[in-house]
Amino acid sequence: MTLQQMRYAVTVADCGSMNEAAHRLYITQPSLSSTIRELEKELGLTLFLRSNRGISITQDGEEFLGYARQIIAQYGILEERFIDRTTRKTRFSVSTQHYSFAVKAFIQTADEFGLENYEFAIHETKTHTVMNHVRNMKSELGVLYLNDFNREALTKIFHEYGLEFHPLFDCNISVYLARKHPLASKASISIEELQPWPCLSFEQGDYNAFYFAEEVLSTYDYKKIIKADDRATLLNLMVGLNAFTLCSGIITEDLNGSDYVAVPLESNDVMTIGYIKKARVELTKLGRSYIENLKRAGASAHQT
Numbered sequence: 001m002t003l004q005q006m007r008y009a010v011t012v013a014d015c016g017s018m019n020e021a022a023h024r025l026y027i028t029q030p031s032l033s034s035t036i037r038e039l040e041k042e043l044g045l046t047l048f049l050r051s052n053r054g055i056s057i058t059q060d061g062e063e064f065l066g067y068a069r070q071i072i073a074q075y076g077i078l079e080e081r082f083i084d085r086t087t088r089k090t091r092f093s094v095s096t097q098h099y100s101f102a103v104k105a106f107i108q109t110a111d112e113f114g115l116e117n118y119e120f121a122i123h124e125t126k127t128h129t130v131m132n133h134v135r136n137m138k139s140e141l142g143v144l145y146l147n148d149f150n151r152e153a154l155t156k157i158f159h160e161y162g163l164e165f166h167p168l169f170d171c172n173i174s175v176y177l178a179r180k181h182p183l184a185s186k187a188s189i190s191i192e193e194l195q196p197w198p199c200l201s202f203e204q205g206d207y208n209a210f211y212f213a214e215e216v217l218s219t220y221d222y223k224k225i226i227k228a229d230d231r232a233t234l235l236n237l238m239v240g241l242n243a244f245t246l247c248s249g250i251i252t253e254d255l256n257g258s259d260y261v262a263v264p265l266e267s268n269d270v271m272t273i274g275y276i277k278k279a280r281v282e283l284t285k286l287g288r289s290y291i292e293n294l295k296r297a298g299a300s301a302h303q304t
Contacts, residue, residue, distance in 0.1 A: 003075060005039045006068040008032060009047060013065050017054045092286040093121040095133035096143035097214045098202055098231045099273075100252035105293035112289055124231065127214060128207035134276050135161040140287045142276040143294065145171075145248070147269060149219075150211035158276060167274040168291070169298030173216050174249030174262035178238045183263065190266045191220065198224040198243040200234050215246045216269050235260065248273060250297060273298065 008025065012032070015021040022029040040047050047061035057065065092109070096102040106122045123133060131154075133139040146154060146165065158165055175189045181197075183189050199222040202214045210218045226243060228234050235256065237243045248271055249262040275291060277283065283291075 089119040091119040093139040095123040095130040095139040101297040108293045109290045127212040145271040153211040171248040173265040176247040177244040200245040203227040
């Protein structure tokens, strides 16, 4: 089965007529009919029913054409990106857990290289999706954390997916809450003091095992817990419900505003913030720049 055969079948379906499809493809009708028959023979399926009134698509044909259209569309993307170099822009994409400092580092990289000649993308998403994006090269880099609880499980997945984890910096755990929260002025907060307040965590979808959680102490028995999908919603819930979440403690006020604070949690747990990349794949200059910007975020946090 060839790409040309799939294109011919899709054109026949779109035209509803062998004659019209042949005209559109600049080939003879007998040649087109022969190609379709060969494809049907190879598949062991009947794609089209012929009659004096034209053609109709079988149920098997509808299913086949659905997949064929996807393949043709994907080939078009490949062709545009790697063959038609006159319109090609260098692409840089990052996938990350919900970290404002990772977004800030991305902004700094985009500012450094400019938007005219590059195609930038950032995906703030679920833990497993971060790994999957890097595995499938949708993103060059992924940003996430390891700690004593999730390290073994995630390291095993990194190995299975052909990924490398590179540590950037360690963070003590902080409680992230609204500045108006009753606990916001404390020098430190114990886990017991948080019990009256709702704990916020990011929804992990189908991969909701504890070691995929973006928040440390995910197995703790919180009395109140709310899950959300995005960082903006979590910030709204912090203000509206005096809720909290656990985080790295790296505050990015120029993005999130000054209405939130990070107070150290009384805990010995440590998060190792790092990035994942495809094993044996060299980083681009944009990737190297982004990593340096992430490191500066970590260094700035340790100075404050």
